[in-house]
Amino acid sequence: MDLNYLANLQKQWAAKVIIPPDDVVYAPQPDDVIFSLDIQYVDNTAFVGLDVQRYSGELMGTYVEQISVDVPYVPQFFCFREGPPLLKIIKSVQQHFNLKPDLLITDGHGIAHPRRFGVACWLGVHTLLPTIGCAKKTLLDYQGVLGKKRGSCLPVYLENEMVGKVLRTQENIKPIFVSPGHQISLSTAADMILNLAPRYRICEPLRRADQAARAYAKGSPQAGNKVCSISR
DNA sequence: GCGACAG
DNA sequence: ATCTTGTCGC
Structure with a gap:
């Protein structure tokens, strides 16, 4: 992997990312x-889980697909490994x-990335959809002491620009790191x-996607490859 | 050896 | 991410 080349690609694609200041572009x-x-x-097999729900909470199903992946995991270059199968x-x-879909949510970061181009941005520029990145660890330093209550948050800055938030989703539970990937403030x-x-550290839809993929990887193909068809 | 940085 | 036992709490 030519990391210099890929880093330049990230900078180039980061210029295409649109992060609005509020919900004029996308309002849920x-x-x-x-x-x-x-x-x-x-090993080199990715079990990709996808959960479908409406923002209202209506569950629509989960789907799992098995995809071979050859790109290695390199911190900061995660998008090149995980983007294509997603x-x-x-x-x-x-x-x-x-x-x-009206919105995508994925594991990993959006613009809270050294070159403002995490996997959520990769998905955003490839689909042109509003995208949110949700990570369990940060790539960037942040200042301050996070409150203990659910909903407490601190800003994460990159070069004087607010790019992400440290967010406590449950009281006294380790926070997560949220950043926009594209088309969302x-x-x-x-x-x-x-x-x-509402209940766990990780949001419900990502938990279901994780569970479905995990079950499928462990050998329960019937446990996840189903999505109810709907009418809109 | 040290520090560690998405999954 | 994954490798792994017991243990605590709801």
Whole structure:
């Protein structure tokens, strides 16, 4: 892997990313269809899980696809490993179930990245959809002491620009790191993730995507490859 | 040896 | 991410 080349590619693609200051570009609606994604690995095989729900909370199903991955994991270059399989399953579900997502949520970062180009941005520029990145660890330093209550948050800055939020989704539980990937504001992204995480540290749709992929990887193919077809 | 940085 | 036992709490 030519990391210099890939770093330049990230900077080039980061210029295409649009992060609005508020919800004029995208404002969540109850009927919005949300695709949430996570991957489990077994050697070079990715078990990609995709959960479908409306923002209102209506569950629509989960889907799992097995995809071979050859790109290694390198911190800061995560998008090149995980982006392609995620895009592939999104297109599969879109075609097979005639479903159009209004928003994507993925593991990993959006613009809270040294070159403002995490995997959520990669997905955003490839789909042109509003995208949120949700990570369990940060790549960037941040200042301050986070409050203990659910909903407490601190800004994460990169070169004097607010690019992400440290967000406590449950009281006294280790926070997560939310950043927009494309076409959504930081505050809207954080609000949505908090709303989608009423019970656990990780938001419900990402947990279901994780569980579905995990079950499939362990040998329960029937446990996850189903999405209800819907009418809009 | 030290520090460690998405998954 | 994954490798792994017991243990604590709801």
